[in-house]
Amino acid sequence: MQARICALLDEKDFQGLDQYLGENPGLANQGIPFDNVNTTLAHPLHRLCDRVFSGAYTEVEALRMAMILVNHGADINGNVGEEGQDSPLTAAASLHADEMALFYIEKGADIHHKGCYGGTALHWASWCGRPVVVERLVKAGAFLNARCTQFKATPLHWAINGLGRAEKNGRTGHLSCLRLLIRAGADTAIPDGEGKTFSELLTSIDPGELSL
Incomplete structure (x- = not known):
């Protein structure tokens, strides 16, 4: 399921992302890796920013995906409570x-x-x-x-x-x-x-x- 979310994000499949999160809303808050090399998990709303910085997404593309994630219950604070994260x-x-x-x-x-x-x-x-x-x-x-x-x-x-x-x-x-x-x-x-x-x-x- 996590792999599917990663694929939809990588492909910038807005419609597919919206549909899949509608069926699996819990995934809107499940950590995902940066890529196949850096496998450290971070909240999807954080990862979108990483990929804007790397040039993988434009901000327009990232914003569309962020809106979809938020509409399906993504925590705007990324489930981060501890200082330092x-x-x-x-x-x-x-x-x-x-x-x-x-x-x-x-x-x-x-x-x-x-x-x-x-x-x-x-x-x-x-x-x-x-x-x-x-x-x-x-x-x-x-x-x-x-x-x-x-x-x-x-x-x-x-x-x-x-x-x-x-x-x-x-x-x-x-x-x-x-x-x-x-x-x-x-x-x-x-x-x-x-x-x-x-x-x-x-x-x-x-x-x-x-x-x-």
Whole structure:
């Protein structure tokens, strides 16, 4: 049964997926592997984001399948309860699947859940330079000054560290995220686990780039 779901997803058989889940709704929440090599199981709503990132699906295709899964009872939080495990939303935020993230937020995903490294969706969207997702999370009430578990860092720290690792032509998104966070009221005086504040980290970039 799991193999059948995997095949339908791989084939992007929307009608077949809808019909099969109608007959077997429990499969909407059964973990599936990434591929034949990486057999670690993850919730289908998470796996859709993996495959958007890998280029196997467009976001339009993934959204259609996500809607079908949700209509048949897929848990929008991917049955994830423990901190440190990525929910579908944290997966979307970290895998450049912006439209998937927006859909999961719209459907009531837990925006405060802490996934890998104890980072929330806002941390991950900030690290990856995804301003559309950051803006939507801020509007939804995401905690601006939440500190991740691993680095004791806020989304603002994650955004500026992500900026420092971005290619020169890929910095626009990170800069936009920084502006959004600061204008929304993120506290620039909070230190990370190494005692560094935003202002101290800011010395690594040209302040003129930020244009706050």
